[in-house]
Amino acid sequence: MLILSVESTCDETAVAITEDGRRVLTDQIFSQADLHAVYGGVVPEIASRSHVEVIAQLADRAVAVAGITKKDIDAVAVSYAPGLIGAVLVGVNFAKSAAYSLGVPLVPVHHVRGHIAANYIAFPDLKPPFLCLAISGGNTMLVDVRDYTELHVIGATRDDAAGECFDKTARVLGLPYPGGKHVDALSKQGDDKMYKLPHIKVEGNPYDMSFSGLKTAVVNLVHTSEQKGERINREGLCASFCRAMSESLVPRTMKLAQELGYDKIAVAGGVAANSRIRDDFKAAAEKAGKTLYVPPLSLCGDNAAMIGCQGYYEFKAGNRAGTNLNAYATMEL
Amino acid sequence: MRILGFDSSAKTASVAVFDSEAEDGLLGQYFQNCGLTHSRTLLPMAEDLLKNLGLTLGDIDLLACSRGPGSFTGVRIGVSTVKGLAFADSKPVCGVSTLQAMAYNGITAHEGSVICCAMDARRDQFYNALFIIRDGVPVRLCEDRAIGTQKLIDDIENLNKPVFLVGDGARLCYNALNDFKLRVVLAPAPMRYQTAWGVCMAALREQAVPAGELLPVYLRLSQAERERQERVFGKAGSDPQTDKN
Ligand SMILES: [Zn+2]
Numbered sequence: 001m002l003i004l005s006v007e008s009t010c011d012e013t014a015v016a017i018t019e020d021g022r023r024v025l026t027d028q029i030f031s032q033a034d035l036h037a038v039y040g041g042v043v044p045e046i047a048s049r050s051h052v053e054v055i056a057q058l059a060d061r062a063v064a065v066a067g068i069t070k071k072d073i074d075a076v077a078v079s080y081a082p083g084l085i086g087a088v089l090v091g092v093n094f095a096k097s098a099a100y101s102l103g104v105p106l107v108p109v110h111h112v113r114g115h116i117a118a119n120y121i122a123f124p125d126l127k128p129p130f131l132c133l134a135i136s137g138g139n140t141m142l143v144d145v146r147d148y149t150e151l152h153v154i155g156a157t158r159d160d161a162a163g164e165c166f167d168k169t170a171r172v173l174g175l176p177y178p179g180g181k182h183v184d185a186l187s188k189q190g191d192d193k194m195y196k197l198p199h200i201k202v203e204g205n206p207y208d209m210s211f212s213g214l215k216t217a218v219v220n221l222v223h224t225s226e227q228k229g230e231r232i233n234r235e236g237l238c239a240s241f242c243r244a245m246s247e248s249l250v251p252r253t254m255k256l257a258q259e260l261g262y263d264k265i266a267v268a269g270g271v272a273a274n275s276r277i278r279d280d281f282k283a284a285a286e287k288a289g290k291t292l293y294v295p296p297l298s299l300c301g302d303n304a305a306m307i308g309c310q311g312y313y314e315f316k317a318g319n320r321a322g323t324n325l326n327a328y329a330t331m332e333l
Numbered sequence: 334m335r336i337l338g339f340d341s342s343a344k345t346a347s348v349a350v351f352d353s354e355a356e357d358g359l360l361g362q363y364f365q366n367c368g369l370t371h372s373r374t375l376l377p378m379a380e381d382l383l384k385n386l387g388l389t390l391g392d393i394d395l396l397a398c399s400r401g402p403g404s405f406t407g408v409r410i411g412v413s414t415v416k417g418l419a420f421a422d423s424k425p426v427c428g429v430s431t432l433q434a435m436a437y438n439g440i441t442a443h444e445g446s447v448i449c450c451a452m453d454a455r456r457d458q459f460y461n462a463l464f465i466i467r468d469g470v471p472v473r474l475c476e477d478r479a480i481g482t483q484k485l486i487d488d489i490e491n492l493n494k495p496v497f498l499v500g501d502g503a504r505l506c507y508n509a510l511n512d513f514k515l516r517v518v519l520a521p522a523p524m525r526y527q528t529a530w531g532v533c534m535a536a537l538r539e540q541a542v543p544a545g546e547l548l549p550v551y552l553r554l555s556q557a558e559r560e561r562q563e564r565v566f567g568k569a570g571s572d573p574q575t576d577k578n
Contacts, residue, residue: 048406056544090409093409322377
């Protein structure tokens with residue numbers, strides 16, 4: 001079964017062709033990172049403008065590169081929530097009209113479910129159930145993946161997403177957008193014990209998270225040292241920050257896996273590209289005798305193949321949308 | 334040639350099927366002015382209209398939409414819809430100026446009348462263009478622009494011709510112009526707003542393009558770009574294409 005899938009929830013426009021969920025024929029991604037770089041972050045209106053400019057060419061190119069014809073497409077899947085509303089609207093309206101023109105079913109896909117499904121592409125043998133930590137610029141959640149389309153959020157951030165925290169840290173240190181990879185690179189040269197940063201404190205659900213305290217601590221640290229005329233050790237701060245982040249995420253995930261009795265743990269989303277988090281997960285999983293799944297960097301960020309993959313399982317579960325499908329800025333998993 | 338036309342550039346939304354070989358052109362049109370999000374309603378309207386006309390998308394030769402100016406999001410919904418509908422058969426598409434499409438609402442006005450198209454662009458501005466009726470067709474007198482009330486009044490005074498006002502900014506405009514004792518007629522409600530029929534009429538005189546080449550026209554930068562320009566170049570240095578008169 002061939003699925004054409006569309007992703008436009010943030011600053012990547014992408015169209016993929018996937019076969020039976022896990023085989024990626026092509027994943028055409030147009031990254032807008034350069035357009036947003038001068039603003040130090042994603043500007044929603046600029047993102048929306050860019051999506052509508054390139055989406056039709058990307059779809060045509062995906063078909064050509066995959067070596068198929070449009071008549072071969074069996075369904076269209078689209079990332080319809082959550083995301084920047086103006087941006088998601090472009091993908092949704094293109095995708096549902098394309099499905100209508102092809103006369104094939106339209107399958108709505110939750111963006112974070114797509115991130116989790118990136119693991120199915122990277123690891124052909126991975127099957128639910130497993131525990132997944134989904135961490136990106138917009139979402140941070142611990143998900144009990146009981147089946148392909150039966151997912152339960154056990155804990156989530158109560159304020160900022162982990163990725164927002166990375167972006168803010170990068171910005172306050174004057175690092176270029178997108179900042180995550182620069183924070184990662186600097187952290188490798190720094191002492192992770194140089195700065196003392198706060199750990200998560202959340203009342204109630206022990207698997208909920210909060211990152212606003214960490215973010216504020218980083219911002220205050222930088223501003224205070226600026227006022228005192230001291231030079232901040234950027235490498236040390238990045239290393240300390242990545243450590244604090246990792247120590248908030250990794251032990252919590254391991255503990256939950258133990259509690260749920262899972263021996264498979266997956267990580268998904270843009271922040272899963274961070275090397276400190278990857279390394280710490282690897283060590284923790286080894287120590288606990290659990291199998292760890294982390295997608296390659298190319299599948300951590302936003303892409304359309306992951307939407308096509310999850311779309312396949314949503315299709316098999318009977319999920320369809322009509323021509324009245326709308327886009328949503330927020331949506332429960 | 335059969336055209337499936339769309340307008341979703343403001344609060345109203347409409348879809349029309351137009352056949353250039355039919356005597357009166359318009360085969361059918363759906364129109365809404367209820368504020369429901371176009372993302373939900375636009376494609377179902379097209380689907381229903383085609384079904385009720387006994388047609389399929391395969392019977393359509395050209396897809397057309399208003400490409401702006403107007404609500405940034407609304408325009409993008411129309412453009413994305415048309416691009417998607419063009420996908421399966423690589424159908425040609427045509428984007429027309431919202432103001433040009435709207436000018437067809439004025440073709441019953443007397444020969445030589447000026448059609449003033451005014452959309453409320455907020456921030457004390459109108460998206461505006463002026464047309465004159467010649468041989469029953471609106472002929473453009475100026476480019477699409479975002480202008481303030483005073484500039485619009487000056488331009489209309491200088492033309493010294495009877496004026497027919499259309500658009501969702503027409504009433505605002507009418508109130509302003511009335512004080513100057515100009516010969517101005519406010520289009521009645523059913524003829525005031527842009528329609529997909531107007532889009533089809535305008536599309537007949539425009540070049541069709543592949544879907545990939547269809548681009549919205551905003552007449553304005555995004556807020557972030559505008560603020561950055563002001564910061565970097567100062568207000569005076571900002572792009573005349575954007576917000577200034
Ligand atoms: Zn994402």
